[in-house]
Amino acid sequence: LKKRRETMYLQTWHGTPLKRLGLDMDEVHMPGTNTEQYKKNFSAQAKEWNYLLSPNLYSSAIFKRAFDFRGLLLETGYPRNDLLYAPDRQQQAEQIKQSLRLPPGKKVILYAPTWRDDEFVKKGQYRFNLKLDLEQMQSRLGDDYIVLLRMHYLIAEHLDLTAFDGFAYDVSAYGDIAELYLISDLLITDYSSVFFDYAHLNRPMLFFTYDLEKYASVLRGFYFDFEAVVPGPLLKESDQVIDYIEDIATQSKQYEEKYTAFQERFCSLDDGKASQRVVDGLFRAEIK
Template identity: 50%
Template sequence: MKRQLRQWIKKTKLVETGLHLVMRGFACLPVHPNRFLFESFLGKQYSDNPRAIYEALKKDHPECELIFSKDRHRAFDDPTIRTVNRMTIRWIYLLATSRVWISNSRLPSWLFKRKGTIYLQTWHGTPLKKLALDMDEVQMADTTTERYKRDFAREASKWDLLISPNAYSSLIFRRAFDFSGELLEIGYPRNDVFYKTERHPEIRERVYSRYNIDTTKKIILYAPTWRDNEYAAKGSYSFQLPFSLEQFEKRFGAEYTLLIRMHYLVADQVDTADYPSVRNASDYPDISELYIAADAMVTDYSSVMFDYAHLKRPMIFYTYDLEHYRDQLRGFYFDFEQEAPGPLVLQQARLFEEIDRLHEWSDRYGPAFAAFEKKFCQWDDGTASVQAYQRLLKSVSNQHKGESS
């Protein structure tokens, strides 16, 4: 096994070195001034902030050439999206000749960013858990803390623009990413849809239809965070659902359907086939639409709490490993136990009790939620996507003028 792993790493390094050299060669080609390359979660999804900016730019500026990077093993639902497979020669060519890169997570550290390329990093959430250079220890099987931080700092040094969803995040991003570039303090583009309420009935209907949910039933969304200790080895991950689907089915199946939204790395480890009122919704293209369809959400330490708060709906925090997660895995940026806009529960029995009491959530947690919303939802107003692309187009124009002079 160790020998196979060493061979895989050696082969990967050779491929990366080769692609890096190819990209250096492509750097002699002209940059296309209206070419934008997008990527979401390493090409695993057509989603999140990059998707929101892409769709706004496509609608308002059809003259721009827009391409979405994707994993070669994935397909997007919309066949009209122009795509390119990651880790291919064509992907490298498009990266080398695009004026703008837009991503919500790190790109490979070996990528060469040429002069004249504008890199917008949207990131993918308000941080509760310590990030990047703020992490005391990195618990991942294929790296060390020192190497992880070094690679992260190298990547962040390539970012020209970074989107921030709130003032709280701006302070953390500056330090945790060692970022000295321009912060776009505009809220998150992916949250614009929450303010376009005329679209919500259609979105709810789409979710109900996709998962064949009885329209008389309500939806609870379970969306836990990714845990660093679920990373076993390169390409190997472990996960065990922390409550009984059988017990949920018996107790709540008549009133609720449970949609489970897992991190893509462990999404296939949840089998819901035996439970008529449970669906694995990890394959749904955009979690924002699941938020809109859900009447309540169960999460833990995930940044989904900050997005779902825009809908002003009940949240329950199933923090069964709170002490271990807080003190050993990551650590928190604020007193989550005091500021959470809903109950923190540690056992399944208490989780089910709180589901029974969802109708009381506003009365019990109204003041806590109001403070949470004021702190973390301050900039979103439904226009972040447009603000983001307008800033990009301004940078593109300035870059073009500089090259022409």
């Protein structure tokens, strides 16, 4: 992107960082680039940004360093999370469920894993391996639950759920993931930044981290002790995920204190009015 000098560029970014970003990455495992070229391109792009949104104090420190950002940081919370605090969020949730034609009376599990940088055969051709055992999930949870799968677009096209009609739904192409948060009773994820946003709803989360050691040490690396901070269990087998969900009410109680601490650290700025703060911040900056 080459912007004109008189154009103001607001970079919204797309999440609170767990995985190392930009200039903080030691190695880059992506097709079509290498570490040196990736960082050079990243730095050049960041120099185009006039304003950068931050969801919390934790992110602000990382963004400034990892992006070598020299513009104005707007520490406002994320406008995209305003929906999660909307006064009519319950009514909106019902409308969203109807639009997706989900069966009434079933609880909703949202599975939203991260993109793995090394899941490629070559540039433009990607591997796909769903580790969740949907057959077992349907057998043991199907009376009470349905599953929504939100996969990265580069691998979603390989997803075939025809054998799980009425239980598993592909929502990878759904426009606004915040609306999927709103209709979900619990979240299964891994290292995706979705869990920072989902925490605003105070609903159970579990982390299906079957490749934790590889991901943390080889692919990206983390900014904090993942297991010590996240407000839910780290599970490596599909049957462990199912066991936990079968006893979700009891199991999730053990994470209440961690959940509160997590929200205080990462979620304190969001209150449904972040969009207004961003607009106000932009106009104040322009007047100056």
